[in-house]
Amino acid sequence: MSQAGMTVESGSVRGRVMRARVTSFLQRQGALVALILVAVFAAARYERFLTEENLTNVLRQNSMLGLVALGMTFVILTGGIDLSVGSLVAVAGVVAAGLAGRGLLVALVAGVGVATALGLVNGAVIAKARIQPFIVTLAMMIAARGLALVYTQEKTVSVPVAAQAFRELGRGKVDAGPLSIPYPVLVLLAAYAAAWLVLNYTRFGRHTYSLGDSEEAAHLMGLNVGRVTLGVYTLSGALAGLAGVLLASRLGTGQPVAAVGWELDAIAAVVVGGTLLTGGQGGVGSTLVGLLLLALIFNIFNLEGWISPWWQLVLRGVILLAVVIVQNRLSKR
């Protein structure tokens, strides 16, 4: 009798495993299919869409948001959220711009360092004081914006013309054979590759997923939940910092009011990619797809050139919702 029981179990287990795999594949594919459709549409409709210049532009323009979305991916995988990223981009930007005169390295380290430290504060308050991430990072979003304004006395900080190396970071390119890749894009790709490795091949990465799966279970299984929490928010801060430095370098200025609302764009990219806000499922590949999908939509708005700003707003919301609904339907199959 008992043997019979076990066989039934494992038979149905296989079926479920298959279904689970197919489901998660489709879920990711939802955004990918949309991305491909949008790209084909654009290529057919706009003559200049497939030029190297346009495509490089799209990537470079979104490299900073891409870094922020990458940090957000880690945070969301743990089931958390980080609303402070936009403000951290601004803080890092003004600090880096202010110090750009002392050399690229100093500016880079200081900018990323400040944002990392603020991210660490987020993580520490969430982990130690046990306050919900939404409210902690909301407070940080307000406070960091205030700090950026205080630090700059509400003015824009310019990068000295002499700071060539620093300016080069955001504007320069490397020539790789027939292609020339802007530095920010290079940074973006490297960051995504590294993050992929971290998520899939390090304990920190796996524990990030575990936390989003069930924080209580992870805690009872002996995971140091606090440390992982600290880690993801610090990482998110660091990546926002890197984005801020790149932004300052690209614009040649550090603006205390830069990157307002980026947190929502980053969350949208992560979710459109297929990562669940409840955590535990998703990954960097999904986020990249989500990022590019949203980027192409903006690119199309600009290529189209006549859609009124209000209709653009309406369309953005509708498209966001449509992609998520389609994904939702697919994953129910």
Added chain:
Amino acid sequence: MSNEPLLRMEGIRKLFSGVVALDGVDAAVERGEVHALVGENGAGKSTLIKIMTGAYRRDGGRVLLEGREVNFRSPEDAQAEGVVAVYQEVNLLAYRTVAENIFLGREPRRFGLIDWKKMNSDAGAILKRLGLDIDPRAPLGSLNIALRQMVAIARGVSFGAKVVVLDEPTSSLTEHEVSILYDVIRRLKAEGVGVVYISHRFDELYTICDRVTVLRDGKFVATRPLAGLEKIDLVCLMLGKRREELQRQGATAFGEHHAAAEKKETAPLMRAENLTRGRKLDHVTVEAGRGEIVGMAGLLGSGRTETARAIFGADAVDEGRVYLESKPLNLHSPGDAIDAGLAFLTEDRKAEGIIPELSVRENLTLAALPEMSKMGVVSRARQNEVVESYMRRLGIKASSAEQKIRELSGGNQQKVLLARWLCKHPKFLILDEPTRGIDIGAKGEIQSLINELAASGLGVLMISSELEELVEGSSRVVVMRDGRCVAELRGAEISQDKIIRAMAEGSAAGEPGAAGASI
């Protein structure tokens, strides 16, 4: 040094927001011993082991590991020292693979990166050793509760731990799986590991445990060797009663009521016809009369819960219909079923039963709010009246009706949920594993309550994995297998043997279920 026990707890004290949960509890585990921990629901067993593994902070007392005082601040610390627990509520990671669940926190690495190949093969080996055929790469969530429980146990024993705690590990295991577990425990024992074993099932204790520590109301009662301790004496220790106060016949508290209900030949009170739902239910037909308790048996995953949910309108069916008092019901949601007079006590208290942050009062009256309110405004007086009467009647132990239900022990939570339905005065009650994880005292109370209800004319469908309960409690037993009714036993035919045969092999003795073979 050598006569110091492996792990000793002394004078443990724990308060939950001021309320004493544990007070002066002593317990010790020797090397190579299986030590049982028993007590009524809410006696403090789970709390004690959570203190032992650092999941909770204690408010007093000492914990000594190999004679050395330890102070675990988290389960992580405890694991590092070789104290590992498998907790009562299966607490694993649903989206992660089986291998990841087993190795979480100590994933094998090469050059700093996780070595997936090794992790999967090691996990496979561990599972194989436990006689389990599970793909280590499967997401845990794709396994059923029993297999998840086995994975949790595999994780627990794979640590090479000194002390392994198992908190009600068998509550959702089949007999076969239980016997695998016994083998594992014996192996651990031979290796000198100390095992703490919590269970409400006495036969298990006598099979596998060496000594027993009894807790009552958060206090230490006694530690005794199990050999030579009579069952009835153990129950006396748990309940704090004298031997002569406990006069009962049979293993359960079901009387011999079903003689009364048996001969009624009226139309059935509830009839579910040809329920079909995907591959999970295949033309299931069940019926029950007024005052009748119909048992439902089956292996894990055989479709009993699915049947119950379908009758209750919780899941949509592809085909089939439910009749109550011969009237067809139009069920789109549980709300419709409740309005018609059905009630359903779920098997998964935590996920589908309690609203953890709400009080006993609010949980108890949740389903009955429409009756207790006029124009949507709830009468607090009616509420209090009902709550007080049911708390008294069912002997619900809580500091007050306003205590959060999450703070109650499992058994008391179950009673509140039962009361949630009883105060609706339903016509037909579906009970899914009503006594799972319930202590022997409360179990008896619940069983006799079910009996009483049936005697007063309520129809009951009782799903249970405890054969004793089915045999003694039901006037008819429907046996399910692979989503079909494969047998129906009545009256004198009902025996554990026959049920087991039907569960495993399809239709055994007794005529087949009405619809089982109807296609």
Added chain:
Amino acid sequence: MSNAAAAGGAGGVGRGRIADYAPTYGALAALVLLLVANSIFTPNFFDVNNFRNILLQVAPTVLVAVGMTLVIATGGIDLSVGSVMAIASAVAATQLDLGAGIAILLALTAATGAGAFNGVLISGFRIQPIIVTLALLISGRGVAQVLSRGGQLIPFSNPSFEFLGKGVVAGVPVQVFVMALVVAVAVFLMRATAFGRYVVAVGGNEAASRLAGVKVHRTKITVYALSGLLAGLAGLIETARLGASDAQKVGLNIELDAIAATVVGGTPLTGGRATVLGTLVGALIMQVITTGFVMNGISYSWSLVIKAAIIIVAVYIQRPKVA
């Protein structure tokens, strides 16, 4: 804490009351502290006129935050409130020719409809609230601008409509009455009605609520519709007060204020609990801080930093205890 222990044995139904509302006391204490400190250190702060101003200015936030509290109690969130305010504002301003009554009715209907739309997508399609309402946050403002003839500012002069934002009855501004009424109704709704119980039950455990016969869909859709309605009302008040509809700016970022007020007031974002009065206190805390800063001439930049710190401290005092 020790009195809780003493009460433990006593039993009785009354006991839970204190525990139930305890977190609000933390926020209330913070509010009293802020009021006292300001009365001492801020010249002209302790003054009937000033308290009237504070209530006047806090009214729209409170209306929105009450809706937010109900939404959060079901375990959801509503980011779209600001855009819904803009939609209501645009509808009212463009339809004023039909008369103030009809314009208000149309505007509130549109706002409630927008909220119900959120609810249907969230409950029926099972999409996460933050995404659905984020989409409406983006689109809604677009819609409001399309409605207001390409984002134009629409000034108007209609005394009966403007009464909503400028009227005074017995020395008390109309919107303060509206606010008090809404808070009172919401408190009653949450404490005394079956609907209120369903809201917290759904937030506490949705699956269990459904099995207990709670109409989960209906409850959620209602809650989001109410949030839309209240946002619409706030939008109308704001519009009437300004004497013009500004679809771009009405309600901008108010969702963050409302969420902060709710959480500072003691309603956890995880759902399953709602303290409407706490939300009122939370909103007042934020308003008193802002007013105090402006009156003391503290620069906007610093006020951000200090405000954030106060939010964290207020939430910290009330965080749930862990074992």
Added chain:
Amino acid sequence: RKKEGGASGGGAGGGKMRVGFSQTETDGPWRIAETKSMQDEAAKRGYEMVFTNARGDTATQVSNLEDLVAQRVDAIFLAPREAKGYEGPLQAAKEAGIPVFLIDRELEGPKAGDDYVTFIGSNFIEEGKRAGEWLAKQTQGKAGIIELLGTAGSSVANDRHQGFADAIKSYPDMKIIAAQDGNFTRAQGQNVMQNLIQAHGKTITVVYAHNDEMALGAIQALKAAGMNPGKDVIVLSVDGQKSALEAINAGEMNATVECNPRFGPVAFDTLEKFKRGERLPPKIINQDRFFDKSNAAQFVGEAF
């Protein structure tokens, strides 16, 4: 107004000339009027306009400029958000041979005639200065001033403050009692003003707002507090939008410095001159007017 998308026309090959307009944001009546003026003028003269909106974010605006360059439009009108940060796209436009015309805000760094063709617009510091000078004359150098600031960190706010502060520097009896952020909105202007009236009461004799919207909010607050705007308290601001002129007519407001958003005609005139190869000055400054009681009634009909 709906034109064929960029697809079919494809670059400069078609008959129509395609001009890009990079707008910094579309919030508020001023920006809307500016956008509309540009679009109307383009339509009138038969240009195809590719419109992009940076939603108030410099980084987005840089991206939009890059997109316009990648599309190879025939010319670009740029209404920059900030004075700095556009070297990259200006360089790209230059390499692609696309002329860029700055509108309404000047850049620091890039040179007219080289990095861009010319600047058409107003001078925000100058606006603040004109307001300050008028006020000094009006009050004989004696005033208790409330300054309602534009969005914190925006260069318009910084410039209008700067110019104003410079103008009143030499009058020791003109004091800014309080300067608070009103975020360029009527609602916030009203709220902040209410609180400032509470704090400073009768010492307030002047409200200087960085835009008309905030001034209109402040007027509401003053009226509610029983203070007579336009009489007890002088209200002045910048922009010259219709509702402000109406308020001046009604005697509730005293003056507003014009900042004319209607760039369309002069922008396209300039473009056409450029195409004809005419020499252009590095700056074409709009002749902004000053509105007060004397001329408000006359211009209210044509205000935006």
